[in-house]
Amino acid sequence: MSATKFPTASPTASPAASATAPGPVAVPRRAGTQIRLTGVTKDYGLASPAVAGVSLTIEPGEFMTLLGPSGSGKTTTLNLIAGFETLTAGSIAFNGADVSRLPPHKRNLGMLFQNYALFPHLTVAQNVAYPLRERRLPKPEIARRVSEVLELVQLTGRDGTYPAQLSGGQQQRVALARAIVFDPSALLLDEPLGALDRNLRSTLQLEIRRIHREVGSTFVFVTHDQEEAMNLSDRIALFNDGRIEQVGTPEALYQTPETLFTARFLGDSTVFELPYGDGAGAAWEDEVWAVDPATVSARVVAGSRAALVVRPEDVRIAADRSAVPSGANAVSATIRDVEYMGAYRTAVLALGRGGVAGRARLDALESDLGAGQSVTAWWRVDRQRLVAA
Amino acid sequence: MRAPRRSLRRDRGVDPVPWWQKIFVAVVGLYFILPTLFVIPMSFSTASTFQFPPRGFSLKLYENFFTNQVWLTSLRNSVLVALLAALLATVAGTAAALGLHRLTGRMARFARTLLMVSIVTPAIVLAVAVYISFLKWHLVGTVTGYVLAHAAIGVPFVLVSVTSALGGFDPRLLRASASLGAPPFRTFLRVTMPLISRGILTGAIFAFVTSFDEVVIALFLRAPGFQTLPVQMYNSVTVEIDPTIAASSSLVVTAVTAVCLVLQFVGRRRKS
Numbered sequence: 001m002s003a004t005k006f007p008t009a010s011p012t013a014s015p016a017a018s019a020t021a022p023g024p025v026a027v028p029r030r031a032g033t034q035i036r037l038t039g040v041t042k043d044y045g046l047a048s049p050a051v052a053g054v055s056l057t058i059e060p061g062e063f064m065t066l067l068g069p070s071g072s073g074k075t076t077t078l079n080l081i082a083g084f085e086t087l088t089a090g091s092i093a094f095n096g097a098d099v100s101r102l103p104p105h106k107r108n109l110g111m112l113f114q115n116y117a118l119f120p121h122l123t124v125a126q127n128v129a130y131p132l133r134e135r136r137l138p139k140p141e142i143a144r145r146v147s148e149v150l151e152l153v154q155l156t157g158r159d160g161t162y163p164a165q166l167s168g169g170q171q172q173r174v175a176l177a178r179a180i181v182f183d184p185s186a187l188l189l190d191e192p193l194g195a196l197d198r199n200l201r202s203t204l205q206l207e208i209r210r211i212h213r214e215v216g217s218t219f220v221f222v223t224h225d226q227e228e229a230m231n232l233s234d235r236i237a238l239f240n241d242g243r244i245e246q247v248g249t250p251e252a253l254y255q256t257p258e259t260l261f262t263a264r265f266l267g268d269s270t271v272f273e274l275p276y277g278d279g280a281g282a283a284w285e286d287e288v289w290a291v292d293p294a295t296v297s298a299r300v301v302a303g304s305r306a307a308l309v310v311r312p313e314d315v316r317i318a319a320d321r322s323a324v325p326s327g328a329n330a331v332s333a334t335i336r337d338v339e340y341m342g343a344y345r346t347a348v349l350a351l352g353r354g355g356v357a358g359r360a361r362l363d364a365l366e367s368d369l370g371a372g373q374s375v376t377a378w379w380r381v382d383r384q385r386l387v388a389a
Numbered sequence: 390m391r392a393p394r395r396s397l398r399r400d401r402g403v404d405p406v407p408w409w410q411k412i413f414v415a416v417v418g419l420y421f422i423l424p425t426l427f428v429i430p431m432s433f434s435t436a437s438t439f440q441f442p443p444r445g446f447s448l449k450l451y452e453n454f455f456t457n458q459v460w461l462t463s464l465r466n467s468v469l470v471a472l473l474a475a476l477l478a479t480v481a482g483t484a485a486a487l488g489l490h491r492l493t494g495r496m497a498r499f500a501r502t503l504l505m506v507s508i509v510t511p512a513i514v515l516a517v518a519v520y521i522s523f524l525k526w527h528l529v530g531t532v533t534g535y536v537l538a539h540a541a542i543g544v545p546f547v548l549v550s551v552t553s554a555l556g557g558f559d560p561r562l563l564r565a566s567a568s569l570g571a572p573p574f575r576t577f578l579r580v581t582m583p584l585i586s587r588g589i590l591t592g593a594i595f596a597f598v599t600s601f602d603e604v605v606i607a608l609f610l611r612a613p614g615f616q617t618l619p620v621q622m623y624n625s626v627t628v629e630i631d632p633t634i635a636a637s638s639s640l641v642v643t644a645v646t647a648v649c650l651v652l653q654f655v656g657r658r659r660k661s
Contacts, residue, residue: 117565131569
């Protein structure tokens, strides 16, 4: 259905062909474009390159999020895909065709910006029609597509309004309509929700997911907000210092981090930094913990620094060692504070002699716990993970 | 001391402008329009020499102006030169402003200063330099010569006004436009130009007016077959003592004022 709604228009097709050529009607949803980055590098001549040898394949129709702290190279990578920056080394291919040297206006990509980047001198309808006029579509076709896409983003009837008269959320909807109306090969989203307040952000997150489903095109989303990344993505590429730290589904990144950076960036975790031999045990302070080889990341090199991480929901509190089930790993702890989180409470812990910070999610039965108490924290061996530090 | 207090007052917004500021503004305003207050009454005088206050009332001087081929030809020349010079200065100045806007660093500053040089160079120095080179290139007394020289002194005005208009222009719109499939020149036509049109228009008018009343270079470049209105005015006072200059000055002042008022009106309507 959406295939006939947004006929495929390639940038190389003649105007007449792109205006009338029907989409692949037999396919229920249009296949997106595959974006392949190979050794992509951008060096501004500073101390370290902004992007250093990133290789990543974004599958057709996939919702891929480039996640990372500011300055990690995720936005530069997006700009390289868009063609706003030139590659220092490496190559970028869309569906196997090298686009490394193609200027941005020939790449046929939709783009959503954090500040919306609507043209203030044009009305909503004129903004949305902009890419269609650039492609010389006939007037009736333009009018039809504009009204269709405005309906898709629920802005019917605002055609004649100027961007300045709209709220932030409405402006971003217009920008979204403008970015998908010409049926781009992929949609690039550069922190599009960063300027919106919390409620609006979650509404628009749902909106973006819905439109991704309906349009079926490849989405590349940049954000520093891990929650947003978890909610939206099929897969996340976590950036650190110009490199990809780890790529995977949100579950994979959360459940099986390979490095300490990944474990810390996605969700809370209690971290014990320790040396790890190739044995079955890990020693930390006075404790010797059992290690299940299945929970050791392949990136942990025997003999080098490693870290044992446990998620707060996996940490249990016991009154003393005798209450810890056999086979579980335990450490003595002091409760620093108990935080009320609404649906549950969290104990902030100081662990071991050094007082390493840790967190444990409490259930209702543990309501008698309070700050200052000495307890024992424990977790099941299969709920911990050993990662590269 | 005064500056912060003033800005505080502006913030409050409801405070009236103090009386001494009103007087100050009135005096400055009067100072600017004083010459006009003498010239316009004089242009309706019946006298055949310069006299103030004017005697009687007649349109004789205007009749002189509109029936004398010398005045009319020089007016036509001036308009032609000013239009072409303004066009050239606007294209060059806008291009320079766009280019320099994206550049930073010593070379960009140097280029900007170089383009602004004609504003601070004494007119007579420019005029002599233009005269000597144009003699060699056989451009003295030609429309091309006038246009080139006047465009050069018009460029700084366009550069300044377009640069200030670009200050309010969001460069991210250029990326948005490119992502939507528009090549750079189409982006300029559909996005940049409409958004900085006030700056371009202001610069163009300044360039036009600068050329229209330029007299020093024009004196050097004049030829028996081609001279501009300011040169003819200069002649009429120094050679002929012809009060028709009062009529021509009044016409010029009125025309320029009318253009500015229309622009003000158009600008305000578009904003609202």
